[in-house]
Amino acid sequence: MIGDQRPVPFVFMRGGTSRGPYMRRADLPADQETLSRVLISMIGAGHSLNIDGLGGGNPVATKTAMLSVSDDDWADIDYFFAQVAVDKPLVDYAPTCGNILSGVGPAAVELGLIAPRDGATTVRIRMVNTGARAEARFEVRDGRPVYGGAQSIHGVPGSASPVALQFMDTVGSRTGTMLPTGQVRDTIDGIEVTCLDVAMPMVIARAEDLGITGHEGSEALDADAALFARFEPIRREAGRLMGLGDVSDKVVPKFGVLAPPQGDGAAAARYFMPWKTHPTMAVTGAQCLAACLMLPGSAGSGIARLPSGAGQGDAPFTLSLEHPTGTIDVTLDCKVTNAGLDLRSAGIMRTARLLARGDAMVPSHAWPD
Numbered sequence: 001m002i003g004d005q006r007p008v009p010f011v012f013m014r015g016g017t018s019r020g021p022y023m024r025r026a027d028l029p030a031d032q033e034t035l036s037r038v039l040i041s042m043i044g045a046g047h048s049l050n051i052d053g054l055g056g057g058n059p060v061a062t063k064t065a066m067l068s069v070s071d072d073d074w075a076d077i078d079y080f081f082a083q084v085a086v087d088k089p090l091v092d093y094a095p096t097c098g099n100i101l102s103g104v105g106p107a108a109v110e111l112g113l114i115a116p117r118d119g120a121t122t123v124r125i126r127m128v129n130t131g132a133r134a135e136a137r138f139e140v141r142d143g144r145p146v147y148g149g150a151q152s153i154h155g156v157p158g159s160a161s162p163v164a165l166q167f168m169d170t171v172g173s174r175t176g177t178m179l180p181t182g183q184v185r186d187t188i189d190g191i192e193v194t195c196l197d198v199a200m201p202m203v204i205a206r207a208e209d210l211g212i213t214g215h216e217g218s219e220a221l222d223a224d225a226a227l228f229a230r231f232e233p234i235r236r237e238a239g240r241l242m243g244l245g246d247v248s249d250k251v252v253p254k255f256g257v258l259a260p261p262q263g264d265g266a267a268a269a270r271y272f273m274p275w276k277t278h279p280t281m282a283v284t285g286a287q288c289l290a291a292c293l294m295l296p297g298s299a300g301s302g303i304a305r306l307p308s309g310a311g312q313g314d315a316p317f318t319l320s321l322e323h324p325t326g327t328i329d330v331t332l333d334c335k336v337t338n339a340g341l342d343l344r345s346a347g348i349m350r351t352a353r354l355l356a357r358g359d360a361m362v363p364s365h366a367w368p369d
Contacts, residue, residue: 006367007359008042011110012054016099016350017155017280020063021054021360022107025080028066034367036091039064039084041366046089054360055086059273060280062086063100069113074133075126077108083251086276094174094252095200096129098283102163102350105136106145110354116140130173132199137164138352147353154326155280160351167346170199170287174252178341180242184297188234188241194299195238198291198343200284201252203238204299205231207259207270214259214268218277218324221270228275231255235274254282256289258300265322267293267304281323287346290319290330295341311336316347 008028010021021042029035040046043062044053055062066080081100083092105123108114114123121140126133139146139161149161171178175197185192193205207214210230212221221227235255239247247253251274259268271278271285278285292300294311310317316333331347 001364001369002361004364005361006364008038008362009111010358010360011107011354012356013103013107013352013354014156015065015101015103015352016153016283018060018063018097018099019056019355020061020065020100022065022067022103022111024111024113025066025068025078029367032093037366038362039082039091040089041362042360043084045084045091046087048087050086055084057086058279059083059086059276060099060278063097065100065104065107067104067108067111067113070126072126074124076114076124077104078126078128079104080128090249092251093129094250096127096132096284098165098167098199098287098348099350101125101127101134101136101165101283103352105138105163106147106352106354109140109145110357115143118142132167132169132173134168135166137166138162145354149351151349151351153349153351154323154328156351160353163350163352165283165348165350167199167287167348170346171343172197173199174201175242175244178343181238184295184340185299186238186241188237191234192299193234193238194292194295195242195253196288196292196295196298197242199287199346200254200282201242201244202254202256202285202288203235204256204258204289204292205234206299206303207257207268210257212257214257214270215262216270218279221277231272232274254285256285258289258292258303260303261305261322263322263327265320265327266306267300267319268322270323277324280325281321281328283348283350286321286328286330286348289321290332290346291334291341291343293319294332294334294336296336311341
């Protein structure tokens with residue numbers, strides 16, 4: 001303790017289009033109830049501006065990552081993610097986050113959990129929340145991650161050093177199957193949706209069926225209270241049909257909409273977190289939405305402008321999804337078959353940057369001796 005506060009060492013990083021504190025799991029409470037109190041206090045959840053914590057007043061800036069050396073034979077690092085709410089004192093451990101994953105490799109170096117050689121470095125990561133696996137490839141120089149570079153991603157100003165993510169075990173991330181309802185399409189409250197579990201369980205609809213174009217900006221969508229009132233009951237019922245139980249206070253499944261492209265992308269996509277529109281696009285959500293575009297008979301079938309031969313052979317291909325501030329490219333290794341979609345892996349290019357380091361101060365009432 002320092003006075004009536006407890007210090008927790010952390011590095012504060014931007015991972016993709018999200019940011020938050022990355023910490024060693026061993027430096028935090030073992031029991032989940034105390035851990036939740038600590039993270040709520042650390043982020044300042046329960047206030048729209050997170051004024052008494054490190055949060056940024058938006059779900060993309062109230063995320064946390066807890067890292068440890070993995071005891072898995074395959075993985076180097078275990079990544080435990082927590083989504084802290086903005087204006088409610090809540091923590092959800094059900095999902096994982098692909099954008100925050102972008103910073104896991106560099107953060108593991110910064111926190112002393114691994115000591116890679118200089119040059120191109122691959123860190124194998126087990127996502128504790130879902131059991132999925134991913135590889136992060138980034139540059140190391142003089143024993144430290146390289147952050148400066150020419151890679152740019154929409155939703156982040158400037159450029160930085162690339163972090164290449166390759167996702168395995170994407171199918172059935174939470175439910176164990178690609179189509180947890182057993183149907184390619186379900187009709188809920190008169191709206192046709194596809195309930196899909198690829199990297200992230202999602203409920204996906206066509207934008208036009210909800211009375212929007214799918215090209216709106218995030219602020220315009222957030223101001224459309226009728227839209228959220230329309231899809232939230234659909235999301236809750238879909239959660240029940242997907243075997244996720246009562247999801248009224250859970251962020252999973254997420255909700256997404258697809259529309260024909262407005263620019264040069266394969267399709268337009270909007271992703272909801274779920275009670276606020278993502279200002280760009282989630283990495284896990286992008287994989288699920290891209291898979292929906294390729295799945296025959298799905299809510300996204302026939303929408304996309306596909307590359308020649310996409311899904312017809314063994315060669316990976318890239319789909320560009322248009323989001324509110326630009327595009328995100330998803331490289332799919334998949335094949336369309338008579339049985340549906342054989343999805344082997346997905347890859348996305350991101351960037352990450354160390355923003356700060358030090359101690360996050362946790363009040364003693366959240367974590368007493």
